[in-house]
Amino acid sequence: MGTSSSSSSSSSSSIWVLVILSLLHILQPTQGRNPPLLSPSSDHYGTPQPLLPIPSPASPSSSMASPPLVMQMVVVYEHHHMDKELAMAIALSSVAAALVILSFVLACIFWQRNRKDPDPKSGQGSARGVTLGPIMSKFNSLKMTGTKKGSLAMVEYLMLESATSNFSQNNILGEGRSRSVYKACFDGGVLAAVKKLEGCGQDGIREFESEIDLLGKVQHPNVISLLGYCVHEDTRFLVYELMQNGSLETQLHGHSRGAALTWHIRMKIALDIARGLEFLHENCNPPVIHRDLKSSNILLDSEFNAKISDFGLAVTSSNQSKCNVKLYDSLGYVAPEYLLNGKLTEKSDVYAFGVVLLELLIGRKPVEKLSPSECHTIVTWAMPQLTDRSKLPNIVDPVIRNTMDLKHLYQVAAVAVLCVQPEPSYRPLITDVLHSLIPLIPIELGGTLRVSDPSPRGVQRSNPY
Structure with missing residues (x-):
């Protein structure tokens, strides 16, 4: 109310000054104007006293002449003039008092309004957090330390110990370089995955x-x-939603060797990955480059919906030049231009997507050893055969071989070939990849394809050639 109060006080002070000056002007001695012509015998209010008998002109005892009639008329006029000025002064004082009261009322109104409507820039409004769905609501209802970073809860270490049975080996979902992932069951039956990072070093802390x-x-x-x-001593933990079917790498190259992944499910997984990348590249501001896209970082839920994970190496287009983190386990997925000169763009993610698409299509690992001293990548091995329609069906993963429309197979192979082009400018945008895959996937799985058997295991064997 600071501004309103000061303006009201200033207005009131100005009005009082005006009133006082007016009264002083009225009551002060009449300097600078003709003095009133009063009778010598009149009182200080200007009221004439009774006139004495007028002596005869010849009387020598007369020491003072009687006032003439004109002077008596002036006295009466001055009396009425003074009454008029007094009435005006009273009227002005009344107006001034009314203005002062009005100013005070307005000041009170402004003060009350400012108390109810604080400045929106003061930062006292409610903050908006990110909604993470039902699982986040359940997770936030658990006992936390009370500290949050953004919309993320800082979880007590003792809670993590209890939820993972003291990080039991029986709860391990996966292991990697200086990290392990455990299945956790919190109070209320909430399931989650806990990634334990040990001996991180400076690079690990940055990730x-x-x-x-x-x-x-x-x-x-x-x-x-x-x-x-x-954060517990030198160990750090990340708590994710639980993905029941683990990673794509485990599904493709684990004990089952991709047995649960039909052609349509594999194409749905590819579509999900493309949608996730499109969001990072096109909808985030600034755009996000994942930089470590690979089958082990693609997780599958109970219905084989795919989600991109592990953003420790991700960068934005605005700060990519500042990063110099080594890619330890991703050589088969790294774009050539990044290996040669460190150039990193969204097209680097498109290259990695092409490698994952080849994994889904062929069922091989991105890098395979031919001998202790020699190895080859899936790109160099498959590229000559991907463009030969007579050879392509023979390199498809045996689990899905002869279970798809060959026309669709050729289209997917063509998309993969474009994504893994050595020259970045020849690779498509991930949005173009997305629109190329949508027509090949049944409506029930998120695409636009209509098939006679809508189940993911439906088979189309027609060969237009």
Whole structure:
């Protein structure tokens, strides 16, 4: 109310000054104008006293002449003039008092209004957080430490110990370089995955902070949801939503060798990945480059919906030049231009997507050893055969061989070939890839294809050639 109060006080002061000056002007001695012509015998109010008898002109005892009639008329006029000025002064004083009261009322109104409507820039409004769905609501209802970073909960270490049975070996979902992932069951039956990062070093700490910062802001059906984090001594923990079918790498190259992944499910997984990348490239501001896209970082839920995970190496287009983190386990997925000169763009993610698409199509690992001293990548091995329609069906994963429309197979192979082109400018945008895959996937799985058997295991064997 500071501005309103000061303006009201200033207005009131000005009015009082005006009133006082007016009264002084009325009551002060009449300097600078003709003095009133009063009778010598009149009182200080200008009221004439009774006139004495007028002596005869010849009387020598007369020491003072009687006032003439004109002077008596002036006295009466001055009396009425003074009454008029007094009435005007009273009227002005009344108006001034009314203005002062009105100013005070207005000042009170402004003060009350300012108390009810604080300045929106004061930061006292409610903050909006990211909604992570029902699992996030359940997770937030659990007992936390009370500290949050953005929309992420800082989880107590003792809670993590209890939920993972003291990080039991029986709860391990996966292991990697200086990290392990455990299945966790919190109070209320809430399931989650806990990634334990040990001996991180400076690079590991940067990855940890980067993942918290990025996933605390991002929400998309094909991007993993980060529910919370914990720092305990030198060990750091990340808590994710649980993906029941594990990673794509485990499904393709584990004990089952891709047995649960039909042609349509594989194409649905590819479509989900493309949608997640499109969101990162086109809808995030600034655009996000994942930089470590690979089958082990693609997680599958109970219905084989795919989500991109592990954003520790992700960068935005605005700060990519500042990053110099080594890609330890991703050589088969790294774009040539990044290996040669460190050039990184969204097309680098498109190259990695092409490698994952070849994994889904062929069922081979991205890098395979031919001998202890020699190895080859899936790109160099498959490229000559991908463009030969007579050879292509023979290199398809035996699990899905002869279970798809050959026309669709050729189209998917053509998309993969474009994505893994050595020259970045020859690769398509991930949006173009997305639109190329949608017509090949049944409506029930998120595409636009209408098939006679709508189930994911439906087979089309027609060969137009």
